[in-house]
Amino acid sequence: MAAIASPTHPPVELVGPRLPGQEDLLGPAALAFLVDLHRAFEGERQARLAARRQRQARFDAGELPDFRADTRAIREGDWTVAPAPAALTDRRVEITGPVDPKMVINALNSGASCYMADFEDSTSPTWDNLLTGQRALRKAVAGTLDWMAPDGSKHYVLDKASTTTLIVRPRGWHLDEKHVLVDGERLSASLFDLGLFAFHNAAALQAKDRGPYFYLPKLQCMEEAALWEQVLSLIEQRLRLPAGCMKVTVLVETLPAAFEMHEILHALRTRIVGLNCGRWDYIFSYLKTFRRHGNRVLPERGQVGMTQPFLKAYSELLIQTCHRRGAHAMGGMAAQIPIAGDPIANEEALARVRADKQREASAGHDGTWVAHPALIPVARAVFDERMPGPHQHAVRREDVQVDRDTLIRPSIGSITRKGFDNNVEVCVRYLAAWLDGQGCVPIHWLMEDAATAEIARAQLWQWLHHGHLHLDDGTPVDFSLFDRALLALPSKLADRMKLPGASKINEAIALLDQLTHADELAEFLTLPAYERLN
Template structure:
């Protein structure tokens, strides 16, 4: 049960249910460090979040995203990011996933070049999950992490060599950590995740010339990137590290950030390793940015692929921008998971992965993401065959130069009944699992996380609130259709108690109904859901 726990650090209280080993992770020195981060940077974080809201209000009023006139000198200037460390020169296949111990071991042992340990979209941020994840990563850095199956049937240990390089993704600037309050305010989830990891592991990783390295999510502007640069420099000083020791890769997963790639690289140029095409969140951001624009409603998710013009333009601009500045251009996620018991369907899924990875490496990407270890050899084979060097920074892509209109061009497509119903089902099932403490869920042979659930949730809201839309069979897309899909779910998921989060299905249905019925699109579904977990 949650309780308020005073600490030796003045002004800081803990509100989460006490966890085993908490005192070691949240030592007085660690809490004092987090308190210092909060007091120094919380006003700046709030200013950046206010700037997001102001810009979205302008988009809602009809303004369109565009390249900034006030930063033209940065875009046209002749500069490069700092040299990359040896450990980050070859990142041809990266695996991502939540921070629970078994996953950490399997990912580090997987044969991928990099493992991105994810406190964000694939981790439901319960207090227990966060502390278990921090403890697992601390042991992994020390080389002592192991995990025993509950029935004792299998013991998981770290390989002694050929481990993936560890990168950590904290939560985005918009998320709070409600279980740590300083001077009565919630600590930033970003500062909790990154700050606590750095406090315990930065020195050990620096001694091995392995960072620490981070992925930074959900940035929308160069000012948000500059805030991260300030935070990281401050941490380096406090922990006695050289300035620039911490390296970062920034996910370009918001539409506004696509117009500020040069500026984001420049703001973090002393510690920048690359940019990543976070395509699922990018589609979500496109939907959210244009939530009030009837002429930019997208078709169902399955039709919004990377061959759509606005996504192709974004990917090519990222490659061109990164390589011009000496940074790596990372490709997107393959969310497929092996389909057991159906060889034909499994081969079709793998063929889609191969085609996607071939598109990425041929365009000039330096590496790619997979969600499941079984996809590592598939992606590795494609990149090995078409990228003989460690990376492709020599490929400058001077042949591309997308305009503003190309970057925001809407997709052509339809909404099928199956696509509509799937959006409802995926969102409910993911929300149910998230409320039950699971942030990464296999649904219909895809690994769904918060980003893909956000696409489903936002599309439902947009389709229903604009009005006048129809399924491809002529059926009106309206709240009657939505209510029928919701009402059909309990019987459709008759075996729901065997599903991840099955006991939370009814609660998830109610939450999706509330979010979809609201006259205003909620910024993130996880903000409302976060208040329902401990």
């Protein structure tokens, strides 16, 4: 696996701050492994990203997403995916969160069935955060992870009796890792996150019959899934792992992917365990896909729940598809967090979580996500009552009949002043925290991450650029309304010095202003913001 230098560039360069212990994670063998991955797959990754841009250009011109004619045989064929390993058979409650040591310990000690360690939507990818996360997961796999609060008030220790299964989510195909250059090019963030974790931990996890296991984010088509299949197969070969031991779950969190669920399962059929309803990113993808379609503008995000027809159809189609193919159909995130000091409001929030999980379990989902350990008992009680076995594959949902128009039907609703202002506030506060190195932020008793901030940001752009919308009180939705909301925000956040990312508030306001006034909706908020991170 030795890397060969090009005439003009060393094979690999580490750019940016040199951190203590960096050489332990990124030694010569690990770097050579990453170089091999880059050289094997960067060309195809760029081809897939170009195909995304071309497809979006067709959507902007008026084309609508639809089921593919060239893959009808896959959708209509009689095939199933490989059986799930024992550790992923019962996944009734999964907790997700960033990869800092405290979160890793709390999540693995939480009693959840699985913990999705998230390098993507809930981690701000500073170089320090990424290496700290990789180190924390490496110690967790070895069973040696602990963490002391900075003030020495509490010592967190990994419970060696924990049965929570670790699943790692790398960043998506669209993201680069700017701190690692191979032959003068940025390494794929996906290959950095997954490749480095596998290099250090795959053999140890495989020896424990724990995978390694991964969540794959933001896929848009079967070809992108096939690329992951090639990557994982090569990693297994290079690391001398049994073929197919690296298992994956794919998040269906883009609108185009909803039309290719059978195809994605088929492309990964020897290693895929299930699909997940990534509801927040899915709503964002709907907004982005139809950014130029004035007849498909959504109401404020608080009104776009899973009972809306297009979301209900998507989740039920996912259940039907997965169970037909022998795969798990995982439900979506409950973003609520406990409301301290207000038992009535807290119970109302828990009631909303309970109702959401009852909907999922009754529909046939095989498990669900929560963002906070306090929600695990609530979600588990619902699934224990309605799902006595390890999953619900026998619930085939033959009653579900979903066509193209149902999947893209817009929601009915309104835009209130509170909803408009909340989008502005969430964007600014989340972006400020993200720029300051924090990727998962509690705002108004909801855990906001990149996906929820993207909904708010994309809605603002779409509402303002279509130019014919009004608030429910008759006020025009225009840039003067937006500019006033931005100007009012610093005084509204008078105690902002206590907020995460307080020092970045003005920078966040300026970036949101720039992105919202731009003629084109930026593909992802995190792309321009990433260039500002260390």
